[in-house]
Amino acid sequence: MTLRFRRNGTFRVLQMADIQDGPNVNEDTLRLIRAAIAEGDPDLIVFTGDQIRGYDPAYIDTFLRRRDDEPGEHIRAVTKLEARVRGITPMDESGPDVDADSANHQALLAAAMDATRQKVRRTFAAFLSPAIEAHVPFAATYGNHDFQCGVLVDEQDDMYREFDGCLNPKTDTVPKTDDDSQTKGNADPLACEPGTFALPIAASDGSDRIAMSVMMVNSGDYAGKAGDEDGEPASYMEGTPQALHSITHEFYAKHSRALDLADSAGYGSPSPEALQWLADVQHHLGEVNGDGKPVPAIAFQHIPPQEFYRCLRPVPAWTPNAVEGTRAFAGQCYVIDESVCRPGSMLGESIGCPDENCGEVDTLRNTGGYFALFTGHDHKNSFIGHVDGLDLGYAPTCGFESYGPKSALRGIRLFVFHEDDPAAYDSRMLTFGELIGPHSGDEVRVFFGDHLMTDGASVRNQLRRPKVFAAALLTLAATAHVVWHSVIRRLWYR
Incomplete structure (x- = not known):
């Protein structure tokens, strides 16, 4: 399929970010997707990762906290609790003890994996159906939760291609010349690996000239290896110098995201092959156009790089609506820097970037052609900043089964690119509040998702919200009043 202006x-x-749902996709999510397609009239839809809620109890038997885990080996306590509430019994609790290496266990696991594959297909079918019905092509990359269902992203890539309109290319590797083994290179210069590929957009005049390109980038999931549940120090990927990982397990314990220990070594980054490809693909597109020049390009991925913090400015800890940085940026509070960000930009939580800077943004700048990098991952952030010649931006979650802002602010980002100057694009949020209404079908769940507190930093972030702070003061005053009249006053007048 040729994309064309x-x-x-x-x-x-x-851009649809962080649908993050299980087999039964929330109806409010589907309503938002349908309404955004009707309003936005898109030529392309990009899904920027965490389409799958990999930690959903529906996948409890095949859950992978990290890719090198055994299925079901490290299940989060909160997932076990949710499973009990929903009446889901894990495979290892549903019958007599079975040796993990036994044929019976392997047969049960194979059956569980087949069931998970069907559930993933069901999720895809649900959130893709509005695009398929509207005949809008789509492309998808991956986040840090997609694989956790137990189906890794290369297999998910194959599943996406089962649906009409999928533009994810098959990433076949190039055979070596000296034997039959394969390298990590790809036969198609427009594709690098699952979730990392280019979508050239041809000129409106009907020619083959590439006027612009959309780059999808797989930004990885987690760095290194997680520490054990009992607090043992984190180990690291084989061949990776430990000195690169400056964040210790003790630091993580102090500045964690608490509910998900998988990131004890930090979030991941694009692979070295993907970084090299980001430069090489521009050379290829220049050759296709015959002028050797990089084409205007925007990149989409899941996890933001460290440079996103340059869209913020540090402020004192008592500043209303400020958020604390996390991990490598812990100990400082931030707000939107209005001198570099577009009007309407919102910061609702800390930027969850990798601990180490892999140099991706420098690669984009040095290669030329790239004018923007947009991500998801941090569900409550929605801003566009311009830093050193490159736009850095977010789309918030468009899903309703995970944490995020209030219903009215969950949404899908629309881009309108102009052929004569793609870098001068227009963008706005198509929000649930604008398209459907201020309230979802489950405002209690949304309320708790908007006020989710998992550690000390998130508690302090909530208290910096003026309405939350006022409510906390009123609650404290009311409690003091009750205590005074019911206990202290009786003792005083005894």
Whole structure:
């Protein structure tokens, strides 16, 4: 399928971030997707990771906290609790003890994996159906939760291609010349690995000239290896110098995200092959156009790089609505830097970036052509900042089964690119509040998702919200009043 600018010189893209749902996709999520497609009239939809809620209890038997785990080996306590509430019994609790290496256990695990594959297909079918019905092509990359269901992203890539309109290319490797083994290179210069590929957009005049390109980037999931549940120090990937990982297990314990220990060594980054490909693919596109010049390009991925903090400015800890940085940026509070960010930008939580800077943003700048990098991952953030010639931006969650802002602010980002100058694009949020209404079908769940507190930093972030702080003061005053009249006053007048 050839993507092409319209005759009026525009190309419209919808970015959908962090659907993060299980087999039964929330109806409010589907309502938002349908309404955004109707309003945005897109030529392309990009899904920027965490489409799958990999830690959903539906996948409890095949859950992988990290890719090198055994299925079901490290299940989070909160997932076990949710499973009990939903009446889901894990495989290892549903019958007599079975040796993990026994044929019976392997047969049960194989059956569980087949069931998980069908559940993942069901999830895909649900959130893709509005795009398929509207005949809008789509592309998907991956986040840090997609694989946790037990189906790794290379297999998920194959599943996406089962649906009409999928533009994810098959990433076949190039055979070596000296034997039959394979390298990590790819036969298609437009594709690097699952979730990392280019989508050239042709000129409106009907020619083969590439006027712009959308780059999908797999930003990885977790760095190194997680420490054990009992607090043992984290180990690291084989061949990776330990000195690169400056964040210790003790530091993580102090500045964690508490509910998910998988990131005890930090979030992941694009692979070295992906970074090299980001440069090489521009050379290829320049050769296709015959002028050797990089084409205007925007990159989409899940996890933001460290440079996103440059869209913020540090402020004192008592500043209303400020958020604390996390991990490598812990100990400092931030707000949106209005001198570099577009009007309407919102910061609702800390930026969850890798502990180490892999140099991706420098690669984009040095290669040329790239004018923007957009991510998801941090569900409550929605801003666009311009730093050193490159736009850095977010789309918030468009899902309703995970944490995020209040219902009215959950949404899908619309881009309108102009053929004569793609870097001068227009962008706005298509929010649930604008398209459907201020309230979802489950405001209690949304309320708790908006006020989720998992550690000391998130508690302090909530208290910096003026309404939350006022409510906390009123609650404290009311409690003091009750205590005074029911206990202390009786003792005083005894």
